[in-house]
Amino acid sequence: MPDWARERSWELLLAVILVGTIVYNATQSPVYLDVDNFVNLFRLSIEKVVIAVAMTFVIINGEIDLSVASVMAFAACVLAAAHESGVPFGLAIAIALAAAASAGFVQGLVVAKTGISSLVVTLAGLIGFRGAARVLLEDRSIGEFPDWFGDLGRADFLGPMPFALVLFLVMLVVGGVILHRTSFGRRVYVIGNNADVARFSGIDVSRVKLVLFTMSGLVAGVAGVLFAARLGSVRANIGEGFELDIITMVLLGGVSIFGGSGTLLGVALAICIVLNLRNGLGLANVEANTQTGVIGALLIVSVLAQNLLDRLPLRRREAEAEA
Amino acid sequence: MTTADVAGLRGTRSRPGRTAVWIRPERVKELSLLGVIFVALLVFSFLVDDYFSGRFFNRVTTSVAITAVLAVAQTLVIVTRNIDLSVGSIVGVTAYLTGQFASSNPSASPAVAIAIAVGLGALLGAINGVIVAYGRVPAIITTLGTLAIYRSWLISHGEGKTITADSLPSWVVDLPTRTAFSIGGLDIRVVFAVVVVIVVVFQVAMQRLRWGRRLYAIGSNPEAAAQAGLPTRRLVLGAFIACGALSGFAGFLFLSRFGNITVVAGQGLELDSVAAAVVGGVSVLGGSGTLVGAFLGAVLIDVLDQSLVRVPQVSEFWRNAILGALILAAVIADVVIGRRFRRRWSAEARPHTKVGDGSTDTPTEAPVLTGATPRGESGDA
Numbered sequence: 001m002p003d004w005a006r007e008r009s010w011e012l013l014l015a016v017i018l019v020g021t022i023v024y025n026a027t028q029s030p031v032y033l034d035v036d037n038f039v040n041l042f043r044l045s046i047e048k049v050v051i052a053v054a055m056t057f058v059i060i061n062g063e064i065d066l067s068v069a070s071v072m073a074f075a076a077c078v079l080a081a082a083h084e085s086g087v088p089f090g091l092a093i094a095i096a097l098a099a100a101a102s103a104g105f106v107q108g109l110v111v112a113k114t115g116i117s118s119l120v121v122t123l124a125g126l127i128g129f130r131g132a133a134r135v136l137l138e139d140r141s142i143g144e145f146p147d148w149f150g151d152l153g154r155a156d157f158l159g160p161m162p163f164a165l166v167l168f169l170v171m172l173v174v175g176g177v178i179l180h181r182t183s184f185g186r187r188v189y190v191i192g193n194n195a196d197v198a199r200f201s202g203i204d205v206s207r208v209k210l211v212l213f214t215m216s217g218l219v220a221g222v223a224g225v226l227f228a229a230r231l232g233s234v235r236a237n238i239g240e241g242f243e244l245d246i247i248t249m250v251l252l253g254g255v256s257i258f259g260g261s262g263t264l265l266g267v268a269l270a271i272c273i274v275l276n277l278r279n280g281l282g283l284a285n286v287e288a289n290t291q292t293g294v295i296g297a298l299l300i301v302s303v304l305a306q307n308l309l310d311r312l313p314l315r316r317r318e319a320e321a322e323a
Numbered sequence: 324m325t326t327a328d329v330a331g332l333r334g335t336r337s338r339p340g341r342t343a344v345w346i347r348p349e350r351v352k353e354l355s356l357l358g359v360i361f362v363a364l365l366v367f368s369f370l371v372d373d374y375f376s377g378r379f380f381n382r383v384t385t386s387v388a389i390t391a392v393l394a395v396a397q398t399l400v401i402v403t404r405n406i407d408l409s410v411g412s413i414v415g416v417t418a419y420l421t422g423q424f425a426s427s428n429p430s431a432s433p434a435v436a437i438a439i440a441v442g443l444g445a446l447l448g449a450i451n452g453v454i455v456a457y458g459r460v461p462a463i464i465t466t467l468g469t470l471a472i473y474r475s476w477l478i479s480h481g482e483g484k485t486i487t488a489d490s491l492p493s494w495v496v497d498l499p500t501r502t503a504f505s506i507g508g509l510d511i512r513v514v515f516a517v518v519v520v521i522v523v524v525f526q527v528a529m530q531r532l533r534w535g536r537r538l539y540a541i542g543s544n545p546e547a548a549a550q551a552g553l554p555t556r557r558l559v560l561g562a563f564i565a566c567g568a569l570s571g572f573a574g575f576l577f578l579s580r581f582g583n584i585t586v587v588a589g590q591g592l593e594l595d596s597v598a599a600a601v602v603g604g605v606s607v608l609g610g611s612g613t614l615v616g617a618f619l620g621a622v623l624i625d626v627l628d629q630s631l632v633r634v635p636q637v638s639e640f641w642r643n644a645i646l647g648a649l650i651l652a653a654v655i656a657d658v659v660i661g662r663r664f665r666r667r668w669s670a671e672a673r674p675h676t677k678v679g680d681g682s683t684d685t686p687t688e689a690p691v692l693t694g695a696t697p698r699g700e701s702g703d704a
Contacts, residue, residue: 064463110651110655114654114655114658115658116654116655116657116658117607117608119406119463119607120601120607120650120654121651121654123594123597123598123601123650124647124648124650124651124654125647126594126647127594127598127643127646127647127650128643128644128646128647128648128650128651129647130643130647131640131641131642131643131644131645131646131647132644132647134640134641134642134643134644135638135640135641135644138638138640139640236640244467244470244471247464247467248467248468251464257461257463257464258461287478287479289474289475289478289479290475290478290479291475292471292474292475293471293472293474293475293476293479294475295471296467296468296469296470296471296472296475297468297472299464299467299468299471300454300458300460300464300465300468300469303460303461303464304454304458304460307458307459307460
């Protein structure tokens with residue numbers, strides 16, 4: 001195996017799985033290969049895939065953000081509540097995004113300044129911001145947004161793609177450049193590998209973490225706005241349990257839960273696999289709930305497979321050395 | 324150098340010439356939690372007319388039974404630096420299947436039904452444990468996966484059918500209202516008494532038995548525990564099995580409390596269990612925390628739960644917002660308390676040099692003091 005292939009073995013494996021899924025699905029349904037079907041796949045999960053991009057940064061950094069789905073709902077509820085109280089709609093969106101970004105900022109501040117595990121901090125965020133959403137809307141549902149707003153996720157914007165999908169692709173490219181081509185991206189990896197070493201190398205670890213959590217909150221806010229646009233109305237319980245799907249996408253993409261490794265390319269492939277798999281299972285009349293179980297199994301198996309893959313080259317080299 | 328000397332030198336927190344009183348940090352956490360519960364009760368008693376009543380006491384104790392068992396289960400796993408996010412699904416599966424069994428075998432003895440619930444839970448816990456300990460998949464990933472797998476299995480197995488209270492034998496449905504004994508007009512329910520016994524038994528086991536000490540040892544430093552020759556994999560597997568078994572028991576309690584069990588029963592309980600443990604001072608980094616603390620955390624959460632609905636000024640919708648803030652407050656307080664104790668311990672462990680000579684961070688004189696090793700939750704494991 002050439003070096004580049006060994007380095008990218010996980011992405012290669014994902015690409016093979018993806019092609020396999022697509023080929024299998026194509027034989028199952030004639031409409032599957034339509035461009036519209038692919039656009040639709042992304043359209044229906046746009047919030048998750050958008051958040052997955054930000055989550056990739058956070059997990060590579062060695063942290064986790066369990067609060068994303070709640071912050072997303074919180075932002076959507078802020079938007080709805082502001083809209084209901086007569087705030088101009090553009091301003092309402094700005095307020096919602098600012099609220100989500102501050103939600104991320106506060107959590108990042110606690111993580112960076114106190115050193116408490118982000119698992120706990122964002123678990124508190126998961127419960128707390130869902131609570132805040134509930135305080136805002138109680139059990140009501142608010143809708144009647146402007147027409148152009150609903151079109152963000154529906155109407156063709158660029159070719160067959162709606163605005164939300166274009167936004168996701170832009171985020172993916174910009175994110176990829178930041179993560180893999182800038183010094184900030186390198187710092188994200190270094191901190192994820194070993195935060196102490198990073199600190200002693202003069203990297204401002206707290207600041208990077210603060211930036212990442214704020215960004216994660218902001219992106220969750222964007223997802224919340226997109227969700228409101230797609231559904232046309234908002235309730236406090238939207239997107240419950242999304243964090244499972246999002247984290248699955250990121251980890252399946254080869255990002256290590258311990259931080260320090262993984263690529264955005266892998267995550268993009270994993271996103272395609274998860275979406276196509278759900279679509280394929282749906283076409284094969286597998287219930288949505290069973291699909292969730294399959295995704296859960298995929299999550300475990302993807303890490304098990306990584307563990308095995310990590311051992312393989314080592315064993316082979318040892319065997320060669322002995323021979 | 325004795326404790327008194329150091330205390331005298333530092334001149335803070337304990338009077339010169341008196342031996343510093345050792346309060347272990349987990350006792351401080353438990354006591355402050357008791358204080359918080361007391362304050363919460365006090366505040367609510369001003370807000371709600373006729374707050375303290377026998378009925379309220381019953382409500383809290385019946386609902387805390389489930390949360391407390393799950394908090395204990397979660398703590399056993401968290402102490403080993405793992406986490407089990409699948410407990411809600413385990414509760415759902417065991418409650419549903421035990422309900423099915425009880426309604427189709429109404430003459431079966433309670434012991435059999437409970438054994439089925441516990442055994443089933445242990446089995447599901449064992450699956451988690453094997454994947455974590457032997458497959459080396461991080462617990463958060465494993466249990467996030469099994470959370471979905473167990474639940475989706477239950478949904479496809481149940482086919483949307485509901486277990487109804489009518490179909491259950493009467494002993495199951497009557498269990499929550501059975502009273503063990505009464506103290507001054509307050510009825511202590513059988514269920515609550517059993518749960519208190521479980522908490523005490525596991526607290527003693529974790530504090531005194533080798534098994535418990537080893538779990539703490541693994542959590543505070545997995546590599547060191549392995550180096551010391553502990554069978555870490557088997558112990559972690561054991562912790563997951565125990566967690567599953569207790570969750571199964573909680574599933575049985577869930578069945579008897581609600582009677583009507585749908586396929587989504589117990590959803591979200593994993594959050595409550597982690598919340599109770601964390602509020603109770605259990606560190607998610609492993610190696611520290613007590614079951615009494617987790618129990619008190621569960622009590623606080625249920626007191627809030629049962630009280631907020633009765634406060635006319637705020638709606639029940641505040642529940643999660645307050646709970647989230649509470650968890651955050653608890654962990655921040657934990658860090659502050661922890662820092663304070665560490666400072667005191669380091670003062671005990673070596674002479675505290677004056678600022679300016681630059682030796683505060685180099686333990687040059689440490690070997691002198693072998694007698695004053697602090698007894699941390701993990702130090703004597």
